[in-house]
Amino acid sequence: MQExxxxxxxxxxxxxGRRGIRFAAADKHxxxxxxxxxLRKTAPNLPELAEFDTVRHFTKLSQQNYSLDAExxxxxxxxxxxxxxxxDVLSVLPGFASAHPFAPESAVQGTLELAYNLQELxxxxxxxxxxxxxxAAGAHGELTGILTARAYHDANGGQNRTEVIVPDTAHxxxxxxxxxxxxxxxxxxxxxxGCVDKAALKAALSEKTAVVMLTVPNTVGLFEPxxxxxxDMVHAVGALLYMDGANFNALxxxxxxxxxxxxxxxxxxxxxxxxxxxxxGPGSGPVGAAKHVAPYLPHPIVxxxxxxxxxVDNRPESHNxxxxxxxxxxxxxxxxxxxxxxxxxxxxxxxxxxxLNANYVRVCLKGKFNAFFDRTCMHECVLTPPxxxxxxxxxxxxAKRLLDYGFYAPTIYxxxxxPEALMVEPTETENKDxxxxxxxxxxxIYNEIQSEPQTVKDAPHNQPVKRIDEVxxxxxxxxxxx
Amino acid sequence: MFIPNTKEDRxxxxxxxxxxxxxxxxxxxxxxxxxxxxxxxxxxxxAELTAHVHALAAKNKPxxxxxxxxxxxxxxPAAVPALSSRGEFLTAYTPYQAEASQGTLQTIYEFQxxxxxxxxxxxxxxxxxxxxxxxxxxxxxAHRVTGRSEILISSLLHPHYxxxxxxxxxxxxxxLKEVTVTAEDVLDIGTLKAQLTDKTACFILQTPNFHxxxxxxxxxxAAVHAVGALLVAVVNPxxxxxxxxxxxYDADFAVCEGQPLGxxxxxxxxxxxxxxxxxxxxxxxxxxMVGIAKDKEGKRAFVLTLQAREQHIRREKAASNICSxxxxxxxxxxxxxxxxxxxxxKEVAELNLERAHxxxxxxxxxxxxxxxxxxxxxNEFVVTCPVSAFxxxxxxxxxxxxxxxxxxxxxxxxCATELRTEEDLQAYADALGGI
Numbered sequence: 037m038q039e040x041x042x043x044x045x046x047x048x049x050x051x052x053g054r055r056g057i058r059f060a061a062a063d064k065h066x067x068x069x070x071x072x073x074x075l076r077k078t079a080p081n082l083p084e085l086a087e088f089d090t091v092r093h094f095t096k097l098s099q100q101n102y103s104l105d106a107e108x109x110x111x112x113x114x115x116x117x118x119x120x121x122x123x124d125v126l127s128v129l130p131g132f133a134s135a136h137p138f139a140p141e142s143a144v145q146g147t148l149e150l151a152y153n154l155q156e157l158x159x160x161x162x163x164x165x166x167x168x169x170x171x172a173a174g175a176h177g178e179l180t181g182i183l184t185a186r187a188y189h190d191a192n193g194g195q196n197r198t199e200v201i202v203p204d205t206a207h208x209x210x211x212x213x214x215x216x217x218x219x220x221x222x223x224x225x226x227x228x229x230g231c232v233d234k235a236a237l238k239a240a241l242s243e244k245t246a247v248v249m250l251t252v253p254n255t256v257g258l259f260e261p262x263x264x265x266x267x268d269m270v271h272a273v274g275a276l277l278y279m280d281g282a283n284f285n286a287l288x289x290x291x292x293x294x295x296x297x298x299x300x301x302x303x304x305x306x307x308x309x310x311x312x313x314x315x316x317g318p319g320s321g322p323v324g325a326a327k328h329v330a331p332y333l334p335h336p337i338v339x340x341x342x343x344x345x346x347x348v349d350n351r352p353e354s355h356n357x358x359x360x361x362x363x364x365x366x367x368x369x370x371x372x373x374x375x376x377x378x379x380x381x382x383x384x385x386x387x388x389x390x391x392l393n394a395n396y397v398r399v400c401l402k403g404k405f406n407a408f409f410d411r412t413c414m415h416e417c418v419l420t421p422p423x424x425x426x427x428x429x430x431x432x433x434x435a436k437r438l439l440d441y442g443f444y445a446p447t448i449y450x451x452x453x454x455p456e457a458l459m460v461e462p463t464e465t466e467n468k469d470x471x472x473x474x475x476x477x478x479x480x481i482y483n484e485i486q487s488e489p490q491t492v493k494d495a496p497h498n499q500p501v502k503r504i505d506e507v508x509x510x511x512x513x514x515x516x517x518x
Numbered sequence: 519m520f521i522p523n524t525k526e527d528r529x530x531x532x533x534x535x536x537x538x539x540x541x542x543x544x545x546x547x548x549x550x551x552x553x554x555x556x557x558x559x560x561x562x563x564x565a566e567l568t569a570h571v572h573a574l575a576a577k578n579k580p581x582x583x584x585x586x587x588x589x590x591x592x593x594x595p596a597a598v599p600a601l602s603s604r605g606e607f608l609t610a611y612t613p614y615q616a617e618a619s620q621g622t623l624q625t626i627y628e629f630q631x632x633x634x635x636x637x638x639x640x641x642x643x644x645x646x647x648x649x650x651x652x653x654x655x656x657x658x659x660a661h662r663v664t665g666r667s668e669i670l671i672s673s674l675l676h677p678h679y680x681x682x683x684x685x686x687x688x689x690x691x692x693x694l695k696e697v698t699v700t701a702e703d704v705l706d707i708g709t710l711k712a713q714l715t716d717k718t719a720c721f722i723l724q725t726p727n728f729h730x731x732x733x734x735x736x737x738x739x740a741a742v743h744a745v746g747a748l749l750v751a752v753v754n755p756x757x758x759x760x761x762x763x764x765x766x767y768d769a770d771f772a773v774c775e776g777q778p779l780g781x782x783x784x785x786x787x788x789x790x791x792x793x794x795x796x797x798x799x800x801x802x803x804x805x806x807m808v809g810i811a812k813d814k815e816g817k818r819a820f821v822l823t824l825q826a827r828e829q830h831i832r833r834e835k836a837a838s839n840i841c842s843x844x845x846x847x848x849x850x851x852x853x854x855x856x857x858x859x860x861x862x863x864k865e866v867a868e869l870n871l872e873r874a875h876x877x878x879x880x881x882x883x884x885x886x887x888x889x890x891x892x893x894x895x896x897n898e899f900v901v902t903c904p905v906s907a908f909x910x911x912x913x914x915x916x917x918x919x920x921x922x923x924x925x926x927x928x929x930x931x932x933c934a935t936e937l938r939t940e941e942d943l944q945a946y947a948d949a950l951g952g953i
Contacts (some may be wrong), residue, residue: 045631094853128576182743183685259547314846315622376559380556444611
């Protein structure tokens with residue numbers, strides 16, 4: 037490839053004097069308005085490119101990306117389901133996009149009505165009593181939820197509760213969240229069947245327990261069949277049950293968390309509710325609470341009275357604000373669109389098909405990539421490769437080889453309790469043909485592991501770069517151009 | 519439709535699985551919880567949904583905006599959303615598989631580079647939820663670095679930022695103390711010094727402060743460092759086209775709300791938390807960072823790096839629980855700054871200065887209204903009204919104007935960015951004249 041076509045940094049293509057956009061000239065200069073001591077001394081080292089150069093630069097970068105729109109993305113726990121184009125358009129309508137958060141409430145009734153409607157819909161599908169739309173992501177929702185629990189305990193004589201119990205299958209965010217809320221984390225091991233070990237839970241529960249955090253379905257893709265019994269055990273010691281709802285796509289329309297005793301939960305609008313991931317955000321992690329905990333949710337919450345929608349921040353028991361303003365409204369709009377496009381019957385069908393697709397992949401790959409827990413799964417399955425000690429081929433190699441076949445990789449090495457885990461979540465929006473193609477690619481990789489393992493270990497072969505030495509980045513970190 | 523599998527597909531799949539129907543796959547869920555009654559509204563077609571959501575958007579009244587207070591209306595060049603809304607960016611996940619995510623990774627590296635250049639700092643993260651959470655995480659990092667447990671803030675820190683800081687620090691054994699500003703709405707060095715002690719982990723300086731006025735950051739920085747505390751600066755990114763940078767006054771951490779860089783206001787979210795720091799604190803920073811690595815043929819490549827700080831490795835010992843951030847908003851910001859370059863940034867900053875000063879001038883000529891504070895400001899300032907700010911806002915709303923942020927009493931916080939034309943400024947002054 038010619039030098040000019042190589043993948044340069046924008047700053048490497050910069051030429052003094054090139055301009056991408058011009059603004060009207062000011063009549064005076066900064067020095068006419070501000071004292072010299074307050075002025076910037078040197079111009080920032082930003083690239084100088086024409087608009088067209090900029091467009092071409094970022095368009096080319098976009099093409100060096102696997103994305104859901106172009107590739108199957110079976111990333112477990114991430115729910116990479118289709119993001120409808122209508123929501124892209126509707127979430128940025130000028131009426132919404134140009135609304136200032138401190139505009140008079142009479143001027144933002146549309147946004148508030150939409151937010152209120154979404155709160156109500158989320159209450160219906162979970163059975164919980166109240167929702168806040170404030171959290172900006174799933175982990176932010178977790179922290180919101182745990183602080184809500186803490187406010188509840190503080191107000192109800194539970195100041196001595198200092199522990200949060202987290203199973204070893206939990207997302208890393210769960211223990212990190214509990215720590216940020218000032219709690220001591222008690223990890224408990226899972227039972228051999230991949231579910232909560234009730235004896236271990238019973239042993240860990242005490243009058244010091246504030247919260248038990250459970251992911252339902254859990255991260256090995258299994259529903260806790262004894263969930264109600266677990267909830268009763270948690271409640272018996274006066275603790276609250278927190279449900280990490282990152283995997284709610286498997287349950288939407290099929291079961292309401294409130295029915296089995298969940299006190300607080302978060303949902304991920306960027307997973308279950310079809311908002312795009314944007315390369316890592318923005319997300320939205322609404323938090324719901326049962327009636328006894330609802331007053332402790334952070335403020336503000338949107339209320340509705342006499343045809344007017346209002347942000348209520350006078351909630352004396354609330355544990356206060358989680359971020360500036362009110363939440364990621366552009367993502368909230370997408371979540372609302374999703375729930376309005378599907379009725380109860382369709383939501384049920386969505387969850388059923390997510391479960392069907394995961395089980396189909398699991399069964400098709402049986403004998404080659406066995407599920408660690410070999411039984412019916414929910415929306416995702418955790419597979420394992422042929423014994424790496426014999427083959428020399430590890431899960432990371434298989435992940436890279438899948439890229440060559442035109443598939444993004446599953447979530448790998450998670451959950452931690454499954455050695456060499458390959459966590460596959462197809463989602464309901466993939467068709468059988470795509471699943472068959474994925475299965476076929478996995479089978480070919482299986483054959484390569486036996487016949488030409490080096491091909492797998494050297495993968496990827498057709499990506500913009502070859503296998504990256506990640507350690508080389510951490511040794512002498514280069515995190516910016518100079 | 520959303521689900522592509524046909525009845526025949528499903529039957530074939532169930533046959534392969536060996537299940538007679540889908541319900542058999544749901545046996546894990548206790549029957550008493552399965553298929554609850556759900557009272558949801560009728561499903562809308564795409565056409566119906568479009569009409570419904572347009573109708574909701576139309577219930578928002580378009581007002582000529584003069585509100586700032588932490589979120590600012592700036593011009594967004596068409597190329598910004600045109601590029602960032604490409605499905606290849608929009609529908610990608612966090613770049614875990616680096617070889618198939620070089621596009622996203624390089625944009626984050628360029629974002630980090632642009633933020634370091636803009637704020638004059640050594641290192642930047644890939645983004646945080648918003649300015650308030652970025653500030654809070656920086657203050658927590660300062661607490662870890664110094665081992666001290668008192669955080670000092672200015673009374674003119676954004677009120678929402680104060681609340682978020684209080685939320686995050688409440689259970690961490692951290693004490694928050696406020697330094698009161700002078701009658702001129704800026705910090706007094708003597709007052710600050712009296713409250714700085716060897717227990718102070720950091721001082722959080724917002725400049726321009728919540729009332730729009732620029733602080734004497736150089737002197738404040740020296741005072742903070744004199745007691746061994748760290749300086750966390752909260753700034754306005756557009757102002758840095760002309761205003762002195764956190765790096766120039768030796769800030770240890772510098773954060774800002776990055777929404778003004780190519781992102782719409784969207785009623786306050788998503789925002790873009792920008793976090794930068796001195797190099798010495800790189801391993802204390804929470805959240806993702808992208809660095810340069812080499813592939814096995816020695817070619818330059820980009821990867822998520824220094825991940826040993828993060829929750830998926832360290833779990834309860836991680837610096838923060840942050841996972842998803844605001845990658846797409848960061849992409850908007852880097853495209854915006856690439857289009858502007860150093861000259862465009864200076865132009866837009868000067869235009870903000872000019873329009874805000876012209877507005878202040880026009881308002882001060884309206885009978886009964888005055889700008890009592892003579893301190894330097896960037897694009898917003900405080901107006902003292904003859905009636906309550908609440909009433910001014912009500913009256914101007916009827917004339918199609920969002921007058922500003924109500925500071926209580928007769929104080930109104932007013933902002934003018936480059937988007938407000940001379941006619942807009944005149945219309946504002948005329949509307950005040952009618953009060």
